[in-house]
Amino acid sequence: MKNKILMLFNLFLWLNLSLATGQTVENQLVKNKLEKINAQLANDFKQKNMDNILSHFDKEAVLMPEFQPTMRGTEVIKAYYQEIFTRWEIEKFDKKIIEIITFNDNFAEVGTFTLAYRANNQDFTLNGKYLNIWKTNQAGVLKKKAVSYGYFHQVENPATHWVKIAKESFSPKPSSQTSKSNPLAFELNALNALMEKSIQARDGNLRADFYTDDAIFMPFADSSKVGINSIRAHLIAYNSYPVKIDSINIYHEDFEDCNSFVIEYSRFYVKWHTADNAGVGAGKGIRIWKREKNCSLKLYREIGLHDHLETNADLEKIKIELQKVNQSYSAALIQKNLKVVMNYYTKNSVVMPEFHSALYHQPAIKKYFATLFSEAQIEGLQKEIYEVKMLKDMILEIGTYQLRQKSKANIKGKYMIVWERNKQGKLQINTEAWGSTQYIERHQAPYAENPRAEHTQYPTPTSPNPALVEELARQNSFIHQHVLGRDGGTHAAIFTEDAIFMHYYQPLILGMDKIKLYLIAHESPKVSVDSLQIKASKIIDLGDFVIEHGYYSVNWSDGINGGKGIGKSINIWKREEKGVLKIYRQMVNHD
Numbered sequence: 001m002k003n004k005i006l007m008l009f010n011l012f013l014w015l016n017l018s019l020a021t022g023q024t025v026e027n028q029l030v031k032n033k034l035e036k037i038n039a040q041l042a043n044d045f046k047q048k049n050m051d052n053i054l055s056h057f058d059k060e061a062v063l064m065p066e067f068q069p070t071m072r073g074t075e076v077i078k079a080y081y082q083e084i085f086t087r088w089e090i091e092k093f094d095k096k097i098i099e100i101i102t103f104n105d106n107f108a109e110v111g112t113f114t115l116a117y118r119a120n121n122q123d124f125t126l127n128g129k130y131l132n133i134w135k136t137n138q139a140g141v142l143k144k145k146a147v148s149y150g151y152f153h154q155v156e157n158p159a160t161h162w163v164k165i166a167k168e169s170f171s172p173k174p175s176s177q178t179s180k181s182n183p184l185a186f187e188l189n190a191l192n193a194l195m196e197k198s199i200q201a202r203d204g205n206l207r208a209d210f211y212t213d214d215a216i217f218m219p220f221a222d223s224s225k226v227g228i229n230s231i232r233a234h235l236i237a238y239n240s241y242p243v244k245i246d247s248i249n250i251y252h253e254d255f256e257d258c259n260s261f262v263i264e265y266s267r268f269y270v271k272w273h274t275a276d277n278a279g280v281g282a283g284k285g286i287r288i289w290k291r292e293k294n295c296s297l298k299l300y301r302e303i304g305l306h307d308h309l310e311t312n313a314d315l316e317k318i319k320i321e322l323q324k325v326n327q328s329y330s331a332a333l334i335q336k337n338l339k340v341v342m343n344y345y346t347k348n349s350v351v352m353p354e355f356h357s358a359l360y361h362q363p364a365i366k367k368y369f370a371t372l373f374s375e376a377q378i379e380g381l382q383k384e385i386y387e388v389k390m391l392k393d394m395i396l397e398i399g400t401y402q403l404r405q406k407s408k409a410n411i412k413g414k415y416m417i418v419w420e421r422n423k424q425g426k427l428q429i430n431t432e433a434w435g436s437t438q439y440i441e442r443h444q445a446p447y448a449e450n451p452r453a454e455h456t457q458y459p460t461p462t463s464p465n466p467a468l469v470e471e472l473a474r475q476n477s478f479i480h481q482h483v484l485g486r487d488g489g490t491h492a493a494i495f496t497e498d499a500i501f502m503h504y505y506q507p508l509i510l511g512m513d514k515i516k517l518y519l520i521a522h523e524s525p526k527v528s529v530d531s532l533q534i535k536a537s538k539i540i541d542l543g544d545f546v547i548e549h550g551y552y553s554v555n556w557s558d559g560i561n562g563g564k565g566i567g568k569s570i571n572i573w574k575r576e577e578k579g580v581l582k583i584y585r586q587m588v589n590h591d
Helices: 002-021 025-047 050-055 074-087 183-200 204-208 228-238 313-334 338-342 361-375 466-484 488-494 512-522
Strands: 057-065 089-103 106-119 122-136 142-151 211-218 244-258 261-273 278-291 297-306 345-352 378-391 394-405 411-421 427-436 495-502 528-541 545-557 562-575 581-590
Touching (some): 025 050, 025 089, 025 106, 025 142, 050 057, 057 278, 089 261, 122 278, 142 297, 183 512, 378 411, 427 545, 427 581, 466 488, 466 581, 488 495, 488 512, 495 512
Parallel strands (some): 057 142, 345 427
Antiparallel strands (some): 089 106, 122 142, 244 261, 261 278, 394 411, 411 427, 528 545, 545 562, 562 581
């Protein structure tokens, strides 16, 4: 009863706000058309009439249901609904339009809905809100550009709303303006960066300042918040929960400039913990920004939706296993137990220490650790796992570490390890690299090799698939071209949207937008690159993923100083849409 009263009160506020802002004659005509379309669609969903449902979508339309990652294009939208129709018998799908907003040739439709369906011999009723973007095509017909909807309440089993679709079907294709230098893209990036800070600081007041006085915010599993006072009260209360945000990434997959309005298709990824729990969250939404009289952009309408993250109990077990392995490995390192340390490496392991050339195979690795134990005194090594991913039959571990040394400064750093299991099921290191998260001198490292003039011992890249060797060479040529051209913005296009970049002397750089900003600054035109070499030394083909052991050599100058830099990297490539390889995870350090 309480929920019904809240929903009615919310609807009353919403209707009053819509009346106050005024609906134009054009908006009323559009509303009348959409009401007819919605009535027809309700029947089409009951009848599972796919052709009629798809006829209302633009060919490149975006679909954002609660719990489902963003989809683009009628082909994948069809696949999604076909699967849902095998699970649900829809009995009712009623929509109530609250308002129509007009900008350029676009119309935003905002409203509420009731969805009733039968599944597994049970009846379900869901109440929620939606935000759709329509456009008028050349024939004057209204077509859906974007559909997003979520619920006013929690849903018992989100997995029943989630459809596993081929990876290349996810994520809208960014518009050309998002991949070039664009003032509006820069403005949205800046706003998203500030929003990240407000969320990490748990500052509900600052978050509320992003909204117009007459804004409507439609949060996950809650009633819509109408007007700045309601939004501010909600955000202050929401941010008062004792949750620590470990990291957050907010970015746009696409946006459209509509003069006094901007439509943004947003994404977020967050890692959090409390005193008793921890987890990750991901989601998306549609934001309508409005240009105020002072030219600032503020949020006018926003819907926030969550993705259902596929759980993997085995992966959680592996993480616990790795935590124990890391503790045992650290203890052996502190005790200088060379035999135990070497048990963690295969005969063909590759190790990439900071300030040392890459080590190929056990003899070189054993020599390195024997020298390290004779020259350094490690008093403590504490690792914290950031993520664990399955790469076919291998395991990717990324994390941070704190190294305590006797007679030397302590070091904070990050690491990447690719593990494999031997015939006995024991985890062993296939590939490993580490490096500090801030600038350090060579002498501060536990053991550093004397700088070498050139790489001399790297093997020729080999792979069962010669075409893959050529493909990676082409991708490295792309990087080579734009590093030489000092074009960090274009260089960033080689990364996936959710990439992690682990560059020398830097903390983890999360997501395409942050990687792009970093590369633009790092590849400054003030520093010229006189020569550059980027090559692969070993390639492991894992189907959807490729592990590449790379190395580089660069000569640079800034007009006053100059020098030569050499180093190496672990590159985890991922096959994206249309089979294109992009960098998913990359760890780079200096020799």
